[in-house]
Amino acid sequence: MRKNMPALGELERVVMDAVWDSPEALSAYDVQQQLEAAGRPLAATTLLTVLSRLEKKGFVASDRTVRPYRYSPVASRADHVAELMHEVLGESRDRMAVLERFVGSVSEEDAAVLRKLLRGDG
Amino acid sequence: MRKNMPALGELERVVMDAVWDSPEALSAYDVQQQLEAAGRPLAATTLLTVLSRLEKKGFVASDRTVRPYRYSPVASRADHVAELMHEVLGESRDRMAVLERFVGSVSEEDAAVLRKLLRGDG
DNA sequence: GAAGTGGTTCTACGCGGCGTAGAACTCAGC
DNA sequence: GCTGAGTTCTACGCCGCGTAGAACCACTTC
Numbered sequence: 291m292r293k294n295m296p297a298l299g300e301l302e303r304v305v306m307d308a309v310w311d312s313p314e315a316l317s318a319y320d321v322q323q324q325l326e327a328a329g330r331p332l333a334a335t336t337l338l339t340v341l342s343r344l345e346k347k348g349f350v351a352s353d354r355t356v357r358p359y360r361y362s363p364v365a366s367r368a369d370h371v372a373e374l375m376h377e378v379l380g381e382s383r384d385r386m387a388v389l390e391r392f393v394g395s396v397s398e399e400d401a402a403v404l405r406k407l408l409r410g411d412g
Numbered sequence: 413m414r415k416n417m418p419a420l421g422e423l424e425r426v427v428m429d430a431v432w433d434s435p436e437a438l439s440a441y442d443v444q445q446q447l448e449a450a451g452r453p454l455a456a457t458t459l460l461t462v463l464s465r466l467e468k469k470g471f472v473a474s475d476r477t478v479r480p481y482r483y484s485p486v487a488s489r490a491d492h493v494a495e496l497m498h499e500v501l502g503e504s505r506d507r508m509a510v511l512e513r514f515v516g517s518v519s520e521e522d523a524a525v526l527r528k529l530l531r532g533d534g
Numbered sequence: 535g536a537a538g539t540g541g542t543t544c545t546a547c548g549c550g551g552c553g554t555a556g557a558a559c560t561c562a563g564c
Numbered sequence: 565g566c567t568g569a570g571t572t573c574t575a576c577g578c579c580g581c582g583t584a585g586a587a588c589c590a591c592t593t594c
Binding site: 538559560 | 580
Binding site: 317318319334335338339342357358359 | 540541542543
């Protein structure tokens with residue numbers, strides 16, 4: 291698990307959502323079309339800039355054997371979020387206290403999911 | 413639980429650590445002394461600026477009935493971190509998938525803590 | 535192989551947040 | 565009302581992010 295994950299800006303997050311939501315790798319143009327359909331028209335160059343920043347940050351990878359290049363997520367959204375949770379948890383000095391507060395404030399459904407997952411685990 | 417918690421900068425985090433680590437409310441001067449002892453000397457005005465930004469963001473509160481003002485954390489560090497975890501979790505569309513990844517990658521000690529907490533809970 | 539066309543990189547600008555702190559102000563005590 | 569510690573006001577520089585123009589590259593088509 292990478293430490294010190296870079297933060298995502300607002301547009302970067304929107305782009306990541308598009309990349310995550312797609313079953314296949316997307317070209318910059320694909321992303322542009324999707325955002326335009328979602329009411330957020332942007333210049334193609336803007337998408338390219340954002341995508342290359344995301345690539346530098348390690349959030350997407352590009353397949354350069356085809357033209358146009360295809361961008362795909364490095365980690366799934368769930369993996370990404372789970373990693374973030376671990377990173378946040380690692381900030382603390384008293385993990386137990388944090389977990390206590392965390393569990394104490396999850397919904398009953400989430401608690402049920404956790405119980406099930408932990409049962410299967412040990 | 414507040415949504416959209418503002419992010420903490422690097423110095424802001426250091427200051428919050430000092431505030432969290434102290435059993436009583438601190439004056440700006442106290443914080444300055446502590447950071448200086450920790451090898452990070454800063455002008456008093458810098459601390460005041462940071463503290464007022466932290467107050468505006470809702471991380472600390474100031475007692476203005478005494479002079480110098482005393483700053484104390486609004487939430488404990490554990491509460492803060494737990495809130496962050498919830499916020500991150502809320503980013504996801506598939507909470508279950510995230511929880512699965514999360515639980516799948518916690519240490520055995522953390523898992524034991526979680527099991528215990530969830531047992532007491534339900 | 536020169537030209538066109540779509541896609542990509544290079545470069546850059548403006549804005550806002552953060553680290554940093556000087557200058558000006560305020561209030562308790564003399 | 566002066567003094568000095570403590571606080572607010574103001575500001576500057578840097579960096580990241582949203583944004584995109586201009587230049588560059590790689591195929592197709594004649």
